[in-house]
Amino acid sequence: MITLTTSRTPLEPDHVPGAVEALLYQFLDTQIDSSPDLPELDLFAGMLRDMIAAGGKRIRPVLCVVGWQSVTDRQPPQAVWRAAASLELFHLFALIHDDIMDASMTRRGQPTAHCSLAARHSDRDDAAALGVNAAILLGDLALGWSYDLLHTTRPGPARHLSRAWPLFNALRTETLVGQYLDLLGSGPGAAARPDITAARRVIRYKTAKYTCERPLQLGAHLAGAGTTALAALSAYALPLGEAFQLRDDLLGVYGDPEHTGKSVLDDLREGKHTVLAATALQRATPAQASVLRTGLGNRALTEAHASTIREVFAATGARTAVENLISQRCEEALAALDHAPLRPGATAALRAMATAAVTRTA
């Protein structure tokens, strides 16, 4: 059994990442140790370990713990840490499979799982396909292990689990459907369908519910939150999640790669159907529309063409519209906390996180 205790105060979200990482490393070691007849697990568990070590904000684990703290001043028990770690392992699964779907080459400055696995078999004619196939399996393993982390909670898995299960189930289903909506909206034809409603629906399921609402509710639910508290957390989390993703979309086009770790061409080349792009397409003159249609989703997009697209985003007012939407959503999120029946310490932490999330540069 893995146990984890912390002597830090519960209202310092900063200590959550380290605690969750330690729990994940211990859990992965346990998986290897429990199957001595399967040495291949060294490879798979090692890759997950490397992905964790390579970075990540652990925003979902942090929100899960803050969710607990929004309901009670008691120290979070094992079940909360397990749930937080489970969210992070689920996230690794989602990243691995998303990177396959997006054909991404790097993640957190390292080769993506399918590229790394292909490189291991570079002597084979089918190395690229083998890399993708093995990465599908790695993702499947991470998904299954994210359930094991919940299941092996001690003491009292049953009561905690039965409380949290419907939320975990909802989180998973919503995230997978959100990814499907993203697939449907993206690609070379995306620029032909300027649909702000569809773009916002992707954000709702792929980010707002998955990254903010469900993790917070999961932690709160484990603490025995009532429907009023859960609704208050939702009223905060959904607009904040939308603001968070809208900021991400702006950083994907205008960000500083040295801070974000991401190219400012990838989203444009992928034809990601963002609110930014959809708004610009709706407002564009025929000449501007032509710049967008020939550039968005074009895998061979040049920096010069990307620069013209950025000018169109500004000239149509799309960039300003998205900035305004971010401010508006952030205000909604903060307003939802004003009379929320949540512990004051957690409310203060949530306010600080909201401001940080929407003004960030990385």
Add this chain to the structure above:
Amino acid sequence: MITLTTSRTPLEPDHVPGAVEALLYQFLDTQIDSSPDLPELDLFAGMLRDMIAAGGKRIRPVLCVVGWQSVTDRQPPQAVWRAAASLELFHLFALIHDDIMDASMTRRGQPTAHCSLAARHSDRDDAAALGVNAAILLGDLALGWSYDLLHTTRPGPARHLSRAWPLFNALRTETLVGQYLDLLGSGPGAAARPDITAARRVIRYKTAKYTCERPLQLGAHLAGAGTTALAALSAYALPLGEAFQLRDDLLGVYGDPEHTGKSVLDDLREGKHTVLAATALQRATPAQASVLRTGLGNRALTEAHASTIREVFAATGARTAVENLISQRCEEALAALDHAPLRPGATAALRAMATAAVTRTA
């Protein structure tokens, strides 16, 4: 809550498939009903429903129920039916992802999931990739739902679950690693590595443990089986599972497609690293080896070349060796039942299943 009762006698494994299918259909309907904001679930749940309706032997659910019956004469409770249905839903996940990895076009006489999803988007330039990506998500959803089926067991999920969980975890990890081993062994270069030990290791994890041992143990464990009974079931299941797969491999090369529903060229074209192929490669003369090396894993393999390969399998004695291995493993499985501490009715059912599994023609 979904309930299921049966008035049939517990020692008629024939009624298990229908009962499990009914439970799965109800479960899928519940998933759709519980997310009215996600109409996309109609598509995904509908595809899983169609896969179930298209066929399948339900061998894992049957063995799970027989596992229960090997320990007790009591009627299997809800938890056993849930576990049985969960195994089948897990199997659908495995089929969907395996078919992506094998680039298979048909399954149970219908288009595979990724082909079917590609066809839905045939108006898009990226239809094939979109089909694969959406099918990865469909498999992920089925994997997650296979856990939900266990979790939503009533009454008494906790006690049953905590008993069964380590076995379910082992089954999943072993199956995924087994598939990885299969990927490593198959492909255009497979004929260059005649490795019977590797071929048998794939069988052990991808079939013997996944299809026979773990489902039986899962049902027995839910009935409170002791280590002696679990060991006896393992001693029966592992050789039987190997015999089952060896028969499958022979049917994949020599079977009647009208009975098996499978082409007798697919396994050869895929370069599946079977014990049959590895044995033939080890025993082949240089001329015979050349026939094998140019044919196995050759996507353009002709029926004439396949016919020559079949002759080499016979002339090297590989076909006879595999037939002998099947008989030997079947005898081992049956001998394991002789003094096993299992209920007589279940033992009789297991004997009948062993004989049927290794003499089957489909």
